[in-house]
Amino acid sequence: MNLTEHYNQLYKKSSEAILAGNCIPDSQINNESDSRFGITLLIRPNDTVKTKIKLFLEALKEVEPTQYYYPDSDIHITVMSIISCSEEFRLNQISPNDYIEVICKSLVDLDGITIKFKGVTASPSALMIQGFPTDESLNNLRNKLRENFKNSTLQQTIDSRYTISAAHSTVMRFQEELQHSKQLIEAVEKFRNFDFGEFTVENLELVYNDWYQRKSNTIHLADFMI
Template sequence: MQAIYDQMWNSFVCAMDEGNYVLDPWLNKLAEDDRRGITALAYLEPHNSSLTSNIGEFLRCVRALEPDQYYHPLRELHITVLSIISCVSGFTLNDIDSQAYVDIFLDVVKQHQQPIEIEFRGITASPSCLLLQGFTKDNTLDELRRNLRLAYQASGLRTSIDSRYKIVTAHSSCVRFCRPLRNPQSLLALCQQWRTTYFGSLNVSEIELVFNNWYQNLSITQVLAKQSIFK
C-alpha cells in the first residue's frame, strides 16, 4: 500500500509546485448533484474516538490555512470496502432490485470470520484531495473485497465494480479542493509535517451497504443493510 500512497504523494507535490491542482466543481453546487451509487463501507467514528480526535486536529490545522475547501465531517469519514455501483447521474433505487443486493451483501459478510484491523498512519494526497493513509495488518480486507466481487459479478446484477480503479488501499478521504488554494506551498509544508503521523487504529466491527452520493453525505445516504463481523 505504501508504494501507492507514495505515488499519490508525488503527484500532489508536483501539483502544489506547479499550481495544477484540481478543483471539484460539484462541491459548490451540491444541490444539483444527482450522482448516486451503491457502496459497502465502514465508518471510522463509531469505533474509536481517539482516532477521530487526532484526525480532527489535523483537519483544524489544514482549515486554518485553507478555510475555503471541503472538509468531510468526522462522522462521515469512512473506508470504502467496495463500490458496487459507482455514482452516476440519475441513478435511483427504482432502477434495481435493492433486496437482491442486500441478500448478497449479507450472505458474504456473515461468512467473514476474521477481524479487520486498520492502522491510520500518516497522510497522502492527490492533486484534488487529502487522504488518510490506512494500512491493514493482514489480508482480511482483501479477502472480504474478493468475496464480494465474486458474489456480485456471478449474480448477473448490475454492477460497475472496479470500473474506475481496483480498490486495494484502506484510505479515507478527508479534504477536497473546491476553491483556489490560498497558499499551495504552505499547505504542502503542513502536510509534510503530518506525513507519517500516527492517528490511531480501527477494529472494524460493522460493514454497511448504502445508497449514496459521491461524497457519502449522511444527509443523503440511505442504509440498505448493516452486518456485524467477527471482533
C-alpha cells in the same frame, strides 16, 4: 499492492503538482443539482481515530479555511463501490435485499478486519488519511464480493472505474484554487507520518449515497456485524 509505496508515489506526484499550482478543484461540490448517486459498502473509523483526524483538519483549516472538509459523519473507507455514482442510477431501480443477501454470503468465514491509519497522502484534488489493513481480511472480502456479485444477475459496476485495493479515507477536497499551496504542503508534511490510531472494524454499512458520502443525502440500507 505495496500500500506504502503506492501512497508515497501518490504523495510525491501530487504534492509536486499542488506546489506548482496545478491542483484540480472539484467544481461539483457546491452544485445543488448534482444528481450522481450509487451504492457503497463502507467502513467508518471509530471516534478515537476521528478525534485525531480532527487535529489534522484543524491544522489545514488555519491555512486554507475555504476548502471542503469532511465532517465526522461522512468520514469512511470504501470497501466496495457496488454501483458507482452516476446521474442515471436511482435506488428504486434495484431491490436492496438482493444486495444484502450477496454481501451476507460474502461475509461467511470472514476473519476480523483491523485498519491502522498512519500518515497522509494526496491527490491533485484531495487529501487523504493513509489506511493499512493489518492482514489480508479486507482484500479477501473484496475478492469474495467481486466473485459473488459477478456471478449474480444484479446490476453492479464493480471495478469499472478502477480496481479498489487501498484503504484510505478522503478528508479534504479542493473546492477552489489554493491560496497558500506552500503553507498547505508544509502543514501536511507535519502529519505525513502521524499515527492516527488503529481500530478493529465492528460493522460494515451498505448505503445509497452521493459522490461525497454526505450524511444528508445518504440512505442507510443495512448494517453487517463482523
